[in-house]
Amino acid sequence: xxxxxxxxxxxxxxxxxxxxxxxxxxxxxxxxxxxxxxxxxxxxxxxxxxxxxxxxxxxxxxxxxxxxxxxxxxxxxxxxxxxxxxxxxxxxxxxxxxxxxxxxxxxxxxxxxxxxxxxxxxxxxxxxxxxxxxxxxxxxx
Amino acid sequence: xxxxxxxxxxxxxxxxxxxxxxxxxxxxxxxxxxxxxxxxxxxxxxxxxxxxxxxxxxxxxxxxxxxxxxxxxxxxxxxxxxxxxxxxxxxxxxxxxxxxxxxxxxxxxxxxxxxxxxxxxxxxxxxxxxxxxxxxxxxxxxxxxxxxxxxxxxxxxxxxxxxxxxxxxxxxxxxxxxxxxxxxxxxxxxxxxxxxxxxxxxxxxxxxxxxxxxxxxxxxxxxxxxxxxxx
Numbered sequence: 477x478x479x480x481x482x483x484x485x486x487x488x489x490x491x492x493x494x495x496x497x498x499x500x501x502x503x504x505x506x507x508x509x510x511x512x513x514x515x516x517x518x519x520x521x522x523x524x525x526x527x528x529x530x531x532x533x534x535x536x537x538x539x540x541x542x543x544x545x546x547x548x549x550x551x552x553x554x555x556x557x558x559x560x561x562x563x564x565x566x567x568x569x570x571x572x573x574x575x576x577x578x579x580x581x582x583x584x585x586x587x588x589x590x591x592x593x594x595x596x597x598x599x600x601x602x603x604x605x606x607x608x609x610x611x612x613x614x615x616x617x
Numbered sequence: 618x619x620x621x622x623x624x625x626x627x628x629x630x631x632x633x634x635x636x637x638x639x640x641x642x643x644x645x646x647x648x649x650x651x652x653x654x655x656x657x658x659x660x661x662x663x664x665x666x667x668x669x670x671x672x673x674x675x676x677x678x679x680x681x682x683x684x685x686x687x688x689x690x691x692x693x694x695x696x697x698x699x700x701x702x703x704x705x706x707x708x709x710x711x712x713x714x715x716x717x718x719x720x721x722x723x724x725x726x727x728x729x730x731x732x733x734x735x736x737x738x739x740x741x742x743x744x745x746x747x748x749x750x751x752x753x754x755x756x757x758x759x760x761x762x763x764x765x766x767x768x769x770x771x772x773x774x775x776x777x778x779x780x781x782x783x784x785x786x787x788x789x790x791x792x793x794x795x796x797x798x799x800x801x802x803x804x805x806x807x808x809x810x811x812x813x814x815x816x817x818x819x820x821x822x823x824x825x826x827x828x829x830x831x832x833x834x835x836x837x838x839x840x841x842x843x844x845x846x847x848x
Contacts, residue, residue, distance in 0.1 A: 540785035
């Protein structure tokens with residue numbers, strides 16, 4: 477029953493682009509059509525996963541895994557994320573399993589423009605967040 | 618335990634396992650069972666409320682009945698007194714006293730039912746809110762699980778295996794490099810364009826005879842000849 481909502485969102489998104497004319501490529505992720513994968517042009521490394529139900533539309537991006545975090549700076553990272561949470565427009569930090577994520581939630585009644593705005597900000601915020609948080613990550617191998 | 622702490626248990630339970638599952642499916646099953654139990658409890662409470670309200674209506678009728686009987690007998694007692702029949706009046710008065718005692722009892726029962734109904738309604742509202750919250754939370758946990766699975770699928774699709782996923786900073790560097798490359802390309806293209814348009818302007822000026830149409834051996838010789846003649 478939720479899939480109808482998600483399918484509609486995917487269809488609407490496919491017919492639109494971001495405000496700077498950046499293209500989006502969207503595909504249903506699984507056979508059940510419960511998760512859509514949105515890729516922002518030139519930022520394909522950080523796909524946005526979208527789900528929808530009666531409660532909310534969720535847009536989630538994976539930032540980095542626990543094993544990328546410098547163990548000595550783990551507490552600092554957690555505090556930095558908490559401090560930044562309020563300041564970041566529309567997106568927030570969280571964790572799924574051993575993966576740190578950034579997400580935004582919308583009302584299921586949100587318009588397509590609001591969803592596009594959400595995706596645009598989430599994509600920008602993710603790059604900003606990783607740049608900021610790289611201080612707490614292990615040196616790239 | 619609050620819903621939130623149950624959810625944390627559900628999420629942590631899965632994350633600490635060696636496997637890939639984020640969400641403890643057992644914990645989710647428990648949550649769903651609790652949700653079903655709450656829904657059943659809600660149904661029971663609603664049935665309870667209906668029967669209590671029916672009983673309350675019965676007591677309500679009794680109270681009204683007693684009140685009207687008291688009124689009726691008060692009329693009889695007055696009539697007996699007016700006729701000077703003190704004995705009859707006293708008998709009627711005794712009957713009224715009986716009715717009043719019964720009324721006090723029934724009124725108490727009625728008040729009890731009323732507070733029960735109020736309480737039940739409160740419980741029902743609370744349960745409904747809890748169920749809504751639980752429904753929402755369970756759906757979020759399930760969503761999280763779906764997204765996790767999707768990410769694993771994506772990782773496998775892009776890199777062939779989970780472990781060879783590149784780090785976040787690497788990915789960011791790659792995006793930045795691509796952006797830089799794009800900008801370089803754009804500025805190079807712009808430079809090229811301005812050069813080209815400059816060339817174009819030169820060509821037009823030459824063809825218009827405004828700018829020297831370029832030197833050649835013969836034109837240099839011609840110039841030198843002119844110079845020599847004038848000197």
